[in-house]
Amino acid sequence: MKISRQKKVHRYLSFFSNNYGFRKPYQILIDGTFCYAALKNKFNIKEQTPKYLDGDVKLLTTQCVIHETSTLGHSVYGAMVIVKQFATHRCSHNDKPVPGSICLESMLGVNNPNRYIVATQDKELQATARKIPGTPLLYLHQKAPTLEQPSAASSRMARINSNEKFEVNKFDKDTLTDLKHKKFGVPEPQAEMQKRKKKRGPNPLSCKKKKKKPAKENETQTSNMKKRKRIRVPKHVKEHWVSLVKEELANN
Numbered sequence: 001m002k003i004s005r006q007k008k009v010h011r012y013l014s015f016f017s018n019n020y021g022f023r024k025p026y027q028i029l030i031d032g033t034f035c036y037a038a039l040k041n042k043f044n045i046k047e048q049t050p051k052y053l054d055g056d057v058k059l060l061t062t063q064c065v066i067h068e069t070s071t072l073g074h075s076v077y078g079a080m081v082i083v084k085q086f087a088t089h090r091c092s093h094n095d096k097p098v099p100g101s102i103c104l105e106s107m108l109g110v111n112n113p114n115r116y117i118v119a120t121q122d123k124e125l126q127a128t129a130r131k132i133p134g135t136p137l138l139y140l141h142q143k144a145p146t147l148e149q150p151s152a153a154s155s156r157m158a159r160i161n162s163n164e165k166f167e168v169n170k171f172d173k174d175t176l177t178d179l180k181h182k183k184f185g186v187p188e189p190q191a192e193m194q195k196r197k198k199k200r201g202p203n204p205l206s207c208k209k210k211k212k213k214p215a216k217e218n219e220t221q222t223s224n225m226k227k228r229k230r231i232r233v234p235k236h237v238k239e240h241w242v243s244l245v246k247e248e249l250a251n252n
Contacts, residue, residue: 008149009053012136015150019158020134022115025056028138029107030086031100032069033121036079041143045082049119049138052145059086060116064093064103101125108132111157117147133157 016022028049038045050057061083069080091103098106101122108116108128112135119138120126129135130151137148150158 009147012147025058026117027058028117028119029104030061030119031065032079034119035082037121037140039078060089061086062089062091062103064097065100067097068100
């Protein structure tokens with residue numbers, strides 16, 4: 001078995017041990033469907049189940065399960081032989097046998113007080129076991145045994161029980177407050193009044209129209225004055241004019 005599977009099994013069993021009081025040897029209720037799957041996949045229940053759970057187990061069945069496998073005919077004869085090898089747990093259907101799933105469901109009750117692990121391939125019985133808090137579910141996935149993780153009902157009930165266990169009751173809470181205030185003089189925290197936020201309108205300043213800034217005098221004068229356009233004279237024209245001026249001066 002791989003290390004990851006071993007860790008999962010130990011984690012799930014620790015959950016049921018810490019929250020529901022499961023202890024070794026684990027009591028496993030087995031029905032005919034699990035025995036039929038074990039025979040088909042060549043899984044030795046007596047040898048391999050203790051190795052998988054890493055602890056001693058008690059393999060149990062009921063008279064109703066044995067009666068059911070015996071009435072199904074030759075096709076499940078091997079499963080009937082395997083079922084008869086286990087210890088028979090007394091049920092309340094000795095006079096009128098019922099189907100194995102109904103019998104095991106009655107053995108579990110409302111909260112599985114006897115701490116059974118249910119070993120079955122029956123889908124309806126598996127769905128019922130998941131709804132009962134504190135009920136581990138074991139089945140075969142091909143040739144590999146699989147302990148299913150705790151169901152939602154088991155996790156929810158474990159959470160409720162832990163909260164009740166560690167929660168301080170009202171009497172202890174009042175005693176602690178009296179000791180803090182009277183004996184040790186710890187002041188009571190003043191409850192701050194929460195101010196309700198009133199609905200306010202828009203900011204009046206944000207609604208005002210923006211005022212135009214008055215233009216400065218210099219800016220107005222310069223804006224009214226027309227700008228002079230500078231005409232650029234080419235260099236050769238300037239030189240021509242200069243030469244003409246020099247000739248006139250020389251003639252005079």
